[in-house]
Amino acid sequence: MKYCSTRDKKLNFDFKEIFQRSLAPDGGLFIPKQIKQFSSNELKKMKKLNYIDLATEVVSSFCTPTFNKQQLKALIKKSYKKFKKKNVVSLIELDKVNLLELYHGPTLAFKDIAMQCIGNIYEEFNKTNEDTTNIVVATSGDTGAAAISALSKRKKINLFVLHPHNKISKLQKKIMTTIGGSNIYNIAIKGSFDDCQKIVKQMFADNIFRQTIHMSGVNSINWARIIFQIVYYFYSFLRLNKKKLNYAVPTGNFGDIYAGYMAKKMGLPIEKLIVATNENDILQRVINRGIYKPLKVKASISPSMDIQISSNFERLLFYIVNSKDTEVKKLMNDLETKGSFKLTTNQRKMVQKDFSAFKVTNTETKKTIKRIYSKHNFFIDPHTATGFYAAKKIKSNYPCVVVGTAHPYKFLETMKSVTGKKIKKPSQVTKLMSGKEKYDILKNNTNTVKKYILEKQYEN
Numbered sequence: 001m002k003y004c005s006t007r008d009k010k011l012n013f014d015f016k017e018i019f020q021r022s023l024a025p026d027g028g029l030f031i032p033k034q035i036k037q038f039s040s041n042e043l044k045k046m047k048k049l050n051y052i053d054l055a056t057e058v059v060s061s062f063c064t065p066t067f068n069k070q071q072l073k074a075l076i077k078k079s080y081k082k083f084k085k086k087n088v089v090s091l092i093e094l095d096k097v098n099l100l101e102l103y104h105g106p107t108l109a110f111k112d113i114a115m116q117c118i119g120n121i122y123e124e125f126n127k128t129n130e131d132t133t134n135i136v137v138a139t140s141g142d143t144g145a146a147a148i149s150a151l152s153k154r155k156k157i158n159l160f161v162l163h164p165h166n167k168i169s170k171l172q173k174k175i176m177t178t179i180g181g182s183n184i185y186n187i188a189i190k191g192s193f194d195d196c197q198k199i200v201k202q203m204f205a206d207n208i209f210r211q212t213i214h215m216s217g218v219n220s221i222n223w224a225r226i227i228f229q230i231v232y233y234f235y236s237f238l239r240l241n242k243k244k245l246n247y248a249v250p251t252g253n254f255g256d257i258y259a260g261y262m263a264k265k266m267g268l269p270i271e272k273l274i275v276a277t278n279e280n281d282i283l284q285r286v287i288n289r290g291i292y293k294p295l296k297v298k299a300s301i302s303p304s305m306d307i308q309i310s311s312n313f314e315r316l317l318f319y320i321v322n323s324k325d326t327e328v329k330k331l332m333n334d335l336e337t338k339g340s341f342k343l344t345t346n347q348r349k350m351v352q353k354d355f356s357a358f359k360v361t362n363t364e365t366k367k368t369i370k371r372i373y374s375k376h377n378f379f380i381d382p383h384t385a386t387g388f389y390a391a392k393k394i395k396s397n398y399p400c401v402v403v404g405t406a407h408p409y410k411f412l413e414t415m416k417s418v419t420g421k422k423i424k425k426p427s428q429v430t431k432l433m434s435g436k437e438k439y440d441i442l443k444n445n446t447n448t449v450k451k452y453i454l455e456k457q458y459e460n
C-alpha cells in the first residue's frame with residue numbers, strides 16, 4: 001500500500017515511512033492511496049473469525065509489503081495478551097442499544113487497542129534501526145497512559161508525553177505518571193490539550209529538529225492508530241448480525257469515529273456515524289452548520305474530549321472535496337490564517353450523509369450516567385455517557401452501537417458524585433499505581449519543550 005498526504009496526492013510513502021514520520025512533510029496527514037473493499041460474501045465468511053484473525057484480515061492491506069499476514073498476525077496476537085477479554089472487546093445489550101466495551105486493556109481506555117500494536121511495531125522496526133527513536137505525544141489523558149504502557153522499557157525508544165497541567169482526572173494522572181520506566185518523560189504543559197498538540201505539530205514541522213532526534217509520534221494523526229481501530233467496527237458488526245447499524249461515538253480528535261468511516265468505506269453497512277461531543281463542540285458545529293472554528297477549550301467532566309482542534313477531520317475533508325489536495329490545502333490555510341474555514345452547502349450535505357452530530361452538556365452527561373445506573377445498575381463513564389445520550393437523539397430504523405471508550409473507574413470522582421456509589425477496582429489498577437508520581441512542569445512554549453527533549457534524549 002502506498003500513502004500520500006491530504007495536501008499532496010503526488011507523494012508516495014510506504015507503511016514503514018508513514019508510521020515513523022506520523023505527519024506528512026507538508027503538514028498534512030497521511031492517507032492510503034487505495035482502500036480495500038470487502039464484498040458481502042467476504043463479510044459473511046469473516047463472521048467466524050476470532051478477534052485476532054479478523055484484525056489480521058482487516059489491517060493487512062494497509063501494512064503490505066512491510067508486514068505479511070503471518071508477521072502481522074503474530075504481532076497482533078502478542079499485543080492483546082494483556083487484555084481481560086478473550087476477544088479483546090466485548091458487547092452487551094444495555095438500554096436498548098449495544099454497548100461495545102473497548103476498555104479492557106492495560107490502561108482502561110480504548111486507546112490501548114491500537115497502542116499495544118504500535119508498541120510492537122516499533123519493536124520490529126528497531127531490530128534494524130541503529131538510532132534511538134524519540135516519540136513525542138500529546139494527550140488529553142488516556143493516550144499518554146496507553147502509550148506509556150505500550151512503550152515503557154523498550155530498547156532504543158524514549159517517550160515524551162505532553163499533558164495539560166491540572167486538566168486531566170486524578171486517576172488518569174496517577175496512572176500516567178507512575179507506570180513508566182526510565183525511558184518515559186511526563187511533561188505537564190501549562191495550557192490545554194490543543195496547546196500540547198500544537199507543540200507536537202510544530203516540532204514535526206521543524207525538519208532539522210525532527211531529524212536530529214529521530215522524532216516519531218503516536219497521536220491519532222499516526223495512521224497506525226486508525227487502522228487498528230477499524231477492526232472493532234468489523235468485529236461488532238459481524239457479531240451482532242444485523243443488516244445495518246448506527247454507531248454513536250464519543251469524539252474529540254475525530255480518530256475513533258474516522259476509523260468507523262473507514263470501516264464503512266471498506267464495505268461495512270454502517271448507516272450513520274453519530275458524533276457525540278461534550279461542550280467542546282467544534283465537530284457538532286462543523287457537521288451541522290459547516291463552519292470549522294476552534295473556540296477556547298472548556299474543562300468538562302469528559303476531559304479526554306476537551307479538544308477544539310480535531311486533527312483527523314482533515315482526513316475526512318480530503319474525501320469531501322473529492323480528493324482535491326489543493327482544496328484541502330486551501331481550507332487548512334484558511335484555518336491557519338483566518339482562524340476558521342467554511343464548507344459549501346454541498347460539502348456539508350456530503351458530510352451529513354455519513355455523520356450526525358450532537359453536543360452533550362455536563363448536566364446531560366450526568367443525567368445519563370444516573371439514568372443508566374438507576375435503571376440497569378450499570379456504570380458508564382462520562383465519555384461513554386455522551387454516546388448514550390447521542391444514540392437516544394437519532395431517529396433511525398436501525399439498531400445502534402454505542403462505543404464505550406473508557407472504564408468508569410478511571411473517572412471515579414465524577415462517578416461517585418453522580419451515582420453516590422463506589423466502583424469496584426478493576427484488577428489492572430492495583431498493578432498500575434504503586435509508584436511515585438513523576439513529571440516535570442513546563443511552560444506552554446515549543447522551544448522550551450524542544451530544549452527539554454534535546455537534553456533528556458541521551459539520559460538513558
Ligand SMILES: *Cc1c(COP(=O)(O)O)cnc(C)c1O
Nearest residue numbers: 142252253254255256304405406
Ligand atoms: C481519546 C478518547 C476519546 C476521543 O477519541 P478521539 O479518537 O480523539 O475522537 C473519547 N473517550 C475517551 C475515554 C478517550 O480516551
